[in-house]
Amino acid sequence: MINRVVLVGRLTKDPELRYTPNGVAVTTFTLAVNRPFSNQQGEREADFIQIVVWRRPAENAANFLQKGSLAGVDGRIQTRSYENSEGRRVYVTEVIAESVQFLEPKSSHSSNQSASTSNTGGGSQNAGKGKYRKPQPDDPFAGSKPIDISDDDLPF
Known part of the structure; x- marks a missing residue:
């Protein structure tokens, strides 16, 4: 049996980091993934897929992703059920x-955000939510010259 999912999309809101009673980190977020076709009105539609991440990758996702971030997810589909308060x-x-x-x-996503968001995370929209955002260095490739590579040089 194979249960494998690979997705690329953008987060619809900031990830939510929680901890189980045993101290295991779990982060949830929704990924908006564009469909490969347009509808009858010529508009692109998207699927909104709930993602759950556990342990250290959960902490990393919560610290470094935010609403609008482009992310790739590799995982598996899981279904579950529960009884709500209405039975x-x-x-x-x-x-x-x-x-x-x-x-x-x-930095490429942060520059598109409002002025209240900074690259260092100090004035981020998540301030006061208990999240730690590690300061990011400046873009190491800024000002670099493009590399001329022919298609014959690529291994794929």
């Missing part, structure tokens, strides 16, 4: 991420 059975389908990749520099 109805609720079914949930989510992706349990084994790996989360940050697909753009934080």
